[in-house]
Amino acid sequence: xxxxxxxxxxxxxxxxxxxxxxxxxxxxxxxxxxxxxxxxxxxxxxxxxxxxxxxxxxxxxxxxxxxxxxxxxxxxxxxxxxxxxxxxxxxxxxxxxxxxxxxxxxxxxxxxxxxxxxxxxxxxxxxxxxxxxxxx
Amino acid sequence: xxxxxxxxxxxxxxxxxxxxxxxxxxxxxxxxxxxxxxxxxxxxxxxxxxxxxxxxxxxxxxxxxxxxxxxxxxxxxxxxxxxxxxxxxxxxxxxxxxxxxxxxxxxxxxxxxxxxxxxxxxxxxxxxxxxxxxxx
Amino acid sequence: xxxxxxxxxxxxxxxxxxxxxxxxxxxxxxxxxxxxxxxxxxxxxxxxxxxxxxxxxxxxxxxxxxxxxxxxxxxxxxxxxxxxxxxxxxxxxxxxxxxxxxxxxxxxxxxxxxxxxxxxxxxxxxxxxxxxxxxx
Amino acid sequence: xxxxxxxxxxxxxxxxxxxxxxxxxxxxxxxxxxxxxxxxxxxxxxxxxxxxxxxxxxxxxxxxxxxxxxxxxxxxxxxxxxxxxxxxxxxxxxxxxxxxxxxxxxxxxxxxxxxxxxxxxxxxxxxxxxxxxxxx
Numbered sequence: 001x002x003x004x005x006x007x008x009x010x011x012x013x014x015x016x017x018x019x020x021x022x023x024x025x026x027x028x029x030x031x032x033x034x035x036x037x038x039x040x041x042x043x044x045x046x047x048x049x050x051x052x053x054x055x056x057x058x059x060x061x062x063x064x065x066x067x068x069x070x071x072x073x074x075x076x077x078x079x080x081x082x083x084x085x086x087x088x089x090x091x092x093x094x095x096x097x098x099x100x101x102x103x104x105x106x107x108x109x110x111x112x113x114x115x116x117x118x119x120x121x122x123x124x125x126x127x128x129x130x131x132x133x134x135x136x
Numbered sequence: 137x138x139x140x141x142x143x144x145x146x147x148x149x150x151x152x153x154x155x156x157x158x159x160x161x162x163x164x165x166x167x168x169x170x171x172x173x174x175x176x177x178x179x180x181x182x183x184x185x186x187x188x189x190x191x192x193x194x195x196x197x198x199x200x201x202x203x204x205x206x207x208x209x210x211x212x213x214x215x216x217x218x219x220x221x222x223x224x225x226x227x228x229x230x231x232x233x234x235x236x237x238x239x240x241x242x243x244x245x246x247x248x249x250x251x252x253x254x255x256x257x258x259x260x261x262x263x264x265x266x267x268x269x270x271x272x
Numbered sequence: 273x274x275x276x277x278x279x280x281x282x283x284x285x286x287x288x289x290x291x292x293x294x295x296x297x298x299x300x301x302x303x304x305x306x307x308x309x310x311x312x313x314x315x316x317x318x319x320x321x322x323x324x325x326x327x328x329x330x331x332x333x334x335x336x337x338x339x340x341x342x343x344x345x346x347x348x349x350x351x352x353x354x355x356x357x358x359x360x361x362x363x364x365x366x367x368x369x370x371x372x373x374x375x376x377x378x379x380x381x382x383x384x385x386x387x388x389x390x391x392x393x394x395x396x397x398x399x400x401x402x403x404x405x406x407x408x
Numbered sequence: 409x410x411x412x413x414x415x416x417x418x419x420x421x422x423x424x425x426x427x428x429x430x431x432x433x434x435x436x437x438x439x440x441x442x443x444x445x446x447x448x449x450x451x452x453x454x455x456x457x458x459x460x461x462x463x464x465x466x467x468x469x470x471x472x473x474x475x476x477x478x479x480x481x482x483x484x485x486x487x488x489x490x491x492x493x494x495x496x497x498x499x500x501x502x503x504x505x506x507x508x509x510x511x512x513x514x515x516x517x518x519x520x521x522x523x524x525x526x527x528x529x530x531x532x533x534x535x536x537x538x539x540x541x542x543x544x
Contacts, residue, residue: 009440011439015289016284016285016288016289018289019289020192020289022163023163024162024163024164028421032417045479046478056200056203057159059198059199060196060197060200061196064192064195064196067192070457071443071452071453145304147304149432152420152421152423152424153423154425156425158420158421160421167284167285168281171284171343180343181284206318206321207317207318290462295464296432296433296439299430300432328426329472330472331469331471332431333468333469335467336465336468
């Protein structure tokens with residue numbers, strides 16, 4: 001299991017007239033968390049793309065347990081719990097400033113070879129870096 | 137079961153550098169579909185809010201089966217399959233211009249009384265309008 | 273002068289906690305108006321891109337004269353007032369359902385050759401279609 | 409003159425299929441810069457709203473001098489150059505990672521009393537904090 005943590009501050013434009021973060025904007029928070037998770041591992045998603053990999057999303061599952069308010073500094077705990085092969089799943093737990101769990105996200109992505117546009121194995125470098133976090 | 141259909145045209149700002157619609161923007165398409173579904177039923181979500189109801193999202197589940205491209209006119213088939221009580225679930229199937237199913241969404245919302253901020257029963261008017269589509 | 277008109281319905285996610293459309297979302301409405309303006313002329317922005325042109329934005333100027341509310345059907349009157357050469361300016365006037373002018377936008381774009389990534393002349397086809405609307 | 413500086417990292421969903429940040433998303437960056445500018449002054453925009461003030465945008469002017477790329481850490485220099493009364497203008501200069509100026513924004517907001525919904529004078533506390541930065 002590999003864990004990382006990041007923070008995002010709620011922007012005004014991310015709220016809606018209910019006075020809380022619009023449900024569609026959590027996807028963007030998960031994305032920030034995934035990118036920082038990959039960076040915490042020692043890689044860069046931008047570099048992975050430049051090296052010929054893409055990671056489109058296959059599935060996303062969100063549970064909205066409580067509201068996120070404007071200007072709140074949210075903490076996102078992100079984890080990779082299963083050793084990825086062709087697919088990789090990121091779990092996000094989002095906490096508000098009172099440390100209450102307000103959102104759970106689970107996002108499944110697939111590794112794609114940019115040239116063939118076909119699914120491919122996880123990039124070797126990423127597999128190596130992740131291997132120490134998973135028992136064989 | 138109650139069915140409705142609506143269309144959205146993909147905006148440039150909804151694509152990302154992968155050249156297709158960003159995964160987070162489908163939530164906005166589902167929202168358009170829900171609102172038009174409620175309108176097709178003979179109601180208005182705006183009016184429901186003005187009458188003191190809110191419908192925050194509790195869960196959202198998305199499957200990304202294929203890409204949506206810039207300027208495509210997407211067709212969204214939306215349905216209410218279970219008779220709603222305190223919660224209501226909308227199912228969205230999104231089709232591209234070739235009539236291929238590219239996205240499946242399932243969104244669970246809860247009826248909230250704006251004054252008490254507590255869950256409440258489905259508004260009577262909505263229940264009555266929906267009742268003809270569901271066997272007792 | 274070339275004029276066109278289009279409509280957009282305000283989405284929930286486009287409002288913010290002030291209860292009206294977030295100022296940053298008008299750019300997306302202008303984009304819809306530009307695209308429909310080009311379509312009204314007999315062209316498609318998507319096709320222009322596929323033929324090797326890009327039209328990045330150089331400047332945008334917005335005046336917010338009144339609020340746009342959730343679910344309102346806005347009417348956008350868009351016009352090309354000066355004969356474009358390497359640059360093209362779109363003027364947008366946005367009206368609410370009471371036909372009040374609530375927003376003015378002026379957006380300057382430049383034609384770019386996708387291969388050279390340099391500014392270029394307006395595509396010939398577009399110039400020809402526009403020429404009848406401008407006195408020499 | 410009051411100056412502040414903040415940073416934003418470009419999110420994937422903020423890019424479009426041109427491979428750079430969509431022109432409409434800069435408004436959100438300016439908003440982050442304004443909020444952090446107000447925080448650097450010793451206030452909180454969230455608190456101002458809670459105390460009964462709103463600051464809707466009246467005008468926004470943007471110049472796009474160069475592209476912002478995915479994952480870039482942008483630096484925003486924001487300044488209040490004229491002593492605000494009923495209106496306040498924020499100037500934003502956005503720099504990429506090579507320290508090149510890529511975007512200029514000028515946003516005019518008005519102070520509104522939440523109760524009367526009418527324009528009002530700048531909140532006293534804000535005026536006091538700003539006064540030391542402006543010669544009489």
